[in-house]
Amino acid sequence: MNNTLEITELTKTYPNGIQALNSVSLRLSNGMFGLLGPNGAGKSTLMKTLAGLQAADSGRIMFNGIDLAEHPDYIKKQLGFLPQDFGVYPKVSAYDLLMHLAVLKGLTNAQARKEQVLSLLDKVNLYAFRHKEVHTFSGGMRQRFGIAQALLGNPQLVIVDEPTAGLDPEERNRFNDFLAEIGEDIIVILSTHLVEDVKNLCTQMAIMNHGTVLAMGAPTDFLQAMKGRLWEKTIARKERAAYESQYRVLSSQLTRGQLSLHIESEENPQNGFSPLAPNLEDVYFSYLKKSAHVSAATL
Numbered sequence: 377m378n379n380t381l382e383i384t385e386l387t388k389t390y391p392n393g394i395q396a397l398n399s400v401s402l403r404l405s406n407g408m409f410g411l412l413g414p415n416g417a418g419k420s421t422l423m424k425t426l427a428g429l430q431a432a433d434s435g436r437i438m439f440n441g442i443d444l445a446e447h448p449d450y451i452k453k454q455l456g457f458l459p460q461d462f463g464v465y466p467k468v469s470a471y472d473l474l475m476h477l478a479v480l481k482g483l484t485n486a487q488a489r490k491e492q493v494l495s496l497l498d499k500v501n502l503y504a505f506r507h508k509e510v511h512t513f514s515g516g517m518r519q520r521f522g523i524a525q526a527l528l529g530n531p532q533l534v535i536v537d538e539p540t541a542g543l544d545p546e547e548r549n550r551f552n553d554f555l556a557e558i559g560e561d562i563i564v565i566l567s568t569h570l571v572e573d574v575k576n577l578c579t580q581m582a583i584m585n586h587g588t589v590l591a592m593g594a595p596t597d598f599l600q601a602m603k604g605r606l607w608e609k610t611i612a613r614k615e616r617a618a619y620e621s622q623y624r625v626l627s628s629q630l631t632r633g634q635l636s637l638h639i640e641s642e643e644n645p646q647n648g649f650s651p652l653a654p655n656l657e658d659v660y661f662s663y664l665k666k667s668a669h670v671s672a673a674t675l
């Protein structure tokens with residue numbers, strides 16, 4: 377099934393006056409979609425709104441042509457959600473908790489429910505631990521349990537909010553492999569501030585900051601568009617401020633006590649800079665820098 381999710385001019389201001397979403401529009405179809413932005417960009421607000429946990433002030437969400445505001449149950453039936461903080465884990469076994477959540481999800485047939493729960497436990501590699509209480513699980517096991525509950529009822533739209541936070545590199549790789557596998561036939565939205573995860577997993581992405589979508593497209597297109605505009609130079613740490621005042625510095629990374637500076641410039645900046653092939657992190661910083669510049673200018 378080819379799913380579509382169309383978000384049009386979604387806006388949300390919290391009662392404290394913070395505008396978390398400012399006319400957000402996105403169009404998604406099957407595959408992994410990376411939503412990239414720093415803390416506070418509005419990602420969680422968008423995810424929670426899509427999951428129907430809170431309402432936007434204005435705007436529209438259409439899933440497979442059906443308006444979420446008019447038919448909230450339609451998207452709920454098709455949706456799996458792994459929130460940033462999955463919350464308190466009761467002292468019950470993985471199997472029992474999944475069975476309970478499956479009932480809440482509307483899996484009413486007892487035999488079918490049991491089969492699906494066991495198959496999901498197998499899929500996320502927790503079958504051997506199905507009788508262990510979930511609160512004794514490691515971080516990685518909890519995340520895998522979280523994804524198992526998100527997949528109950530064969531959802532067509534899965535939303536995962538910062539799923540690899542707190543995982544060690546090996547667990548993170550395993551988790552990402554699994555996401556990539558399920559992301560082939562449904563829409564998976566991965567909200568993260570880790571550029572690396574988006575680079576490895578997603579065919580489409582958007583960059584968000586201050587409640588606004590700064591850009592949307594395929595990671596490869598972003599890289600292509602930045603070609604020829606990135607330059608690198610290694611400098612002493614104490615020179616940083618001088619360079620920052622003169623160039624558009626995207627990042628500076630410490631290597632063996634010296635700084636490797638990445639700057640953006642349409643023309644060759646000379647002064648010892650060498651051209652560099654951009655990576656997705658450079659693209660991300662470039663957009664964030666531009667948006668910081670714009671919001672500073674409009675203050």
Ligand SMILES: Nc1ncnc2c1ncn2[C@@H]1O[C@H](COP(=O)(O)OP(=O)(O)OP(=O)(O)O)[C@@H](O)[C@H]1O
Nearest residue numbers: 390392394396413414415416417418419420421422
């Ligand atoms: N319930 C709330 N009440 C008031 N302000 C909120 C609430 N939830 C979020 N905010 C504010 O809205 C803005 C967007 O927050 P949101 O959690 O959506 O961002 P995020 O990109 O998901 O960041 P993070 O990765 O830190 O969760 C932030 O400034 C945040 O402080």
